[in-house]
Amino acid sequence: MANLFSSLKNAYQLFKHVDFNQLEALSKKVDLPKMVETISALDGKQLSGMMKMMGKGEKERELPPIEGDFYHLGDEALKDEDRALQLKVRAFLEAEIKPIVNDYWLKAEFPHHIIPKLAELNICGLTYQGYGCPGKSNLMEGILAMEMARIDTSISTFFGVQSGLAMGSIYLCGSEEQKQFWLPAMQQFKIIGAFGLTEPEVGSAAAGGLTTTCKKNGDKWIINGQKKWIGNATFADVTIIWARDLEDGEVKGFLVKKGTAGFSVEKMMDKMALRIVQNGLITLTDCEIDESDRLQNANSFKDTAKVLKMTRAGVAWQAVGCARGAYEAALGYTQTRKQFGRPIASFQLIQNHLVEMLSNLTAMQTLCFRLSQLQDQGLLTDEHASLAKVFCSLRTRDVVSKAREVMGGNGILLKYDVARFVADAEAIYSYEGTKEINTLIVGRAITGFSAFV
Structure with a gap:
């Protein structure tokens, strides 16, 4: 019985x-x-065991959280108030940007309605002292750049142009009067800025080959030439234009206001990357600028390079964010996508790809943390920034490629986000100095020989 x-x-x-x-x-x-x-x-x-094999009776598996900061660098490095700010920005990005970003990316339009909301975060010009700026650390600025790029690199780029390139040019190269006039309004996004250095035929050779020229005529300057790939250009209130002085051959900077006679902007179309960023082709035809709108402390390309050194570190952090966004999206996908009756995250080859992605991401994060520490200590050099840009943009390509791979065919669909990260990684790889140019900067520093032409 x-x-x-x-x-x-x-x-x-x-x-x-x-x-x-x-x-x-x-x-x-x-x-x-x-x-x-x-x-x-x-x-x-x-x-x-038999019931488990048949797929019955197994308890719901509790999966670990999806977290791209595997070594908990942010937890260790940030003060409580800075950690709170990071999480506040993250919450804003998750709530306000993530739901709309694919739609705007597909349409190649900019969501102008987010600008007042960004202003409320009070993070623009984060590291600058005075002029209404928060005066935070470079490490904090880098982490926020990463947080933005983790959701969308285009939004991070828009912010970097405004807060870094445009405001940074005025902060580092402007007179006190110019700083007082422009920076407080730009910090609150009441004035939007752009940065015009790259030209249709001049990218890497900007240090000595600018074809845009300026010539002084009394208390005016006459500027002629073109600028290309200029982010924010189509709607900026002021654009920093860098031009070669016909008199002494040195590069000088100018504050060119929207609506200035002889200044026109054409939106660049059909980009495959950073589609939300409104890049413009600027044409300057006998554009007349007052001496008072010349950046008073920009007297050679060395002054321009100070701005680029500062922002290049931010681009390295952007690369980290792009890679992190792709990794976290791919990890979440593999935990829920099933093939052969099991989540694909349970297969060895998928786990190998994920671990390789995380290894690259963690190395990038660690490098950028140290880079920002050097910046905060006043020890940052051109070669430090260039090495970070080379390594991080290169490794980001690897991460997004593997993220697309583990997602199979779905990896090319915009709805899963990774396709956007794959495309945007290509822009990060090239702007703020190509791999080759940044490599030569580091090579010159470690060998003592310049390999530049």
């Missing part, structure tokens, strides 16, 4: 999820009495 009860109990446990029709169909294929007899001989462990 006891054996019969045990047999029935085990059979019930095994077949309780099977309906009558399924049981009837099964009886036509197997000897059910013989099966019940076999099941009655199983102990609890064997029965549990």
Whole structure:
């Protein structure tokens, strides 16, 4: 009697999820009495294993959180108030940017309605002292750049142009009067800025080959030439234009206001990357600028390079954010996407890809943390910034490529986000100095020989 009860109990446990029709169909294929007899001989462990194999009776698996900061660098390095600011910015990006970003990316339009909301965060000009700026650390600025790029690199780029390139040019190269006039309004996004250095035929050779020229005429300057790939240009209130002085051959900077005669902007179309960023082709035709709108402390390309050194560190952090966004999206996908009856995250080859992605990401984060520490200590050099830009933009390419790979065909669909990260990584790889140019900067520093032409 006891054996019969045990047999029935085990059979019930095994077949309780099977309906009558399924049981009837099964009886036509197997000897059910013989099966019940076999099941009655199983102990609890064997029965549990069989049920697990059949996919029944297994408890809901509790998965670890999706976290791209594997070494908890942010937790260790940030003060409580800075950590709170990071989480505040993250919450804003998750709530306000993430739901709309793919739509705007697809349309190649900019969500202008977010600008007042960004202003409320009070993070623009984060590291500058005075002029309404928060005066935070470079490490904090880098982390926020990463947080933005983790959701969308275009938004991070818009912010970097405003807070870094445009405001930074005025902060580092402007007179006190110019700083007082422009920086407080730009910090609150009441004035939007752009930065015009790259030209249609001049990118890497900007240090000595600018074709945009300026010539002084009394208390005016006449500027002629073109600028290309200028972020924010189509709607900026002021654009920093760098031009070569025909008199002394040195590079000088100018504050060119929207609506200035001889200044026109054409939106660049058909980009495959950073589609939300409104890049413009600027044409200057006998554009007349007052001496008072010349950056008073920009007297050579060395002054321009100070701005680029500062912002290049931010681009390295952007690369980290792009890679982190792709990694976290891919990890979440693999935990829920099932093939062969199991989440693909449970397969060895997928886990290998994920670990390689995380290894690259963690190395990038660690490098950028140290880079920002050097910046905060006043020890940052051109070669420090260039090495970070080279390494991080290169490794980001690897991460986003593997993120697309583990997602299979879905990896090319915009709705899963990774396709956008793959495309945007290509822009990060090239702007703020190509891999080759930044490599030569580091090479010159470590060998003592300049390999530049």
